[in-house]
Structures are given as C-alpha cells and as structure tokens.
Amino acid sequence: MDATRTSHPSPTAEQVRERVDLLIADLFAGHRSGSIPTLDVRSSAGGLVASALIPAVRPGDEPLGLEISIPAVPASAPYVAP
8 A cells, every 4th residue: 555545544434425426427427528438337136336448548558447336225224314
C-alpha cells in the first residue's frame, strides 16, 4: 500500500456509499456521452451488476475493466437511512 494512502483516515460507510453512487452515475453519463462505449447492466440473483470497459487515456495504457455488483436486499431487511 502506498505511504500517502495510509496517512488518510479510512472513509466512513456513508462516504463509501456516496462514492459508489457517484461512480455509477459517472458510468452512465460516460456511456451516454460515448466516452465509455461498453457498459452492460444486468440483473443477477435479484441484484444488479454493472460492467464497463473504460478505454485507456494515454498511449501505452491498457483499458480498465470494472464490475460492480449490488446484491438484492431482502424485503425483511429494515431500511436504514443514510
């Protein structure tokens, strides 16, 4: 792990959720604009899986494959507001 990374406090669960929300919104926006040509969203076991291939931005870079899996929440699970 990078030394600069360890000097920062760990994000809270709320901060992680906000960042994931922003990441998913950015993936959809990038797909709509054409900057992320490959975006696949599918249902899996009642949850949601989003897969994207993010193109390289500099010569010599490889594309970045990304998959986010959001499991289904059982109907019996209590809602906890952020």
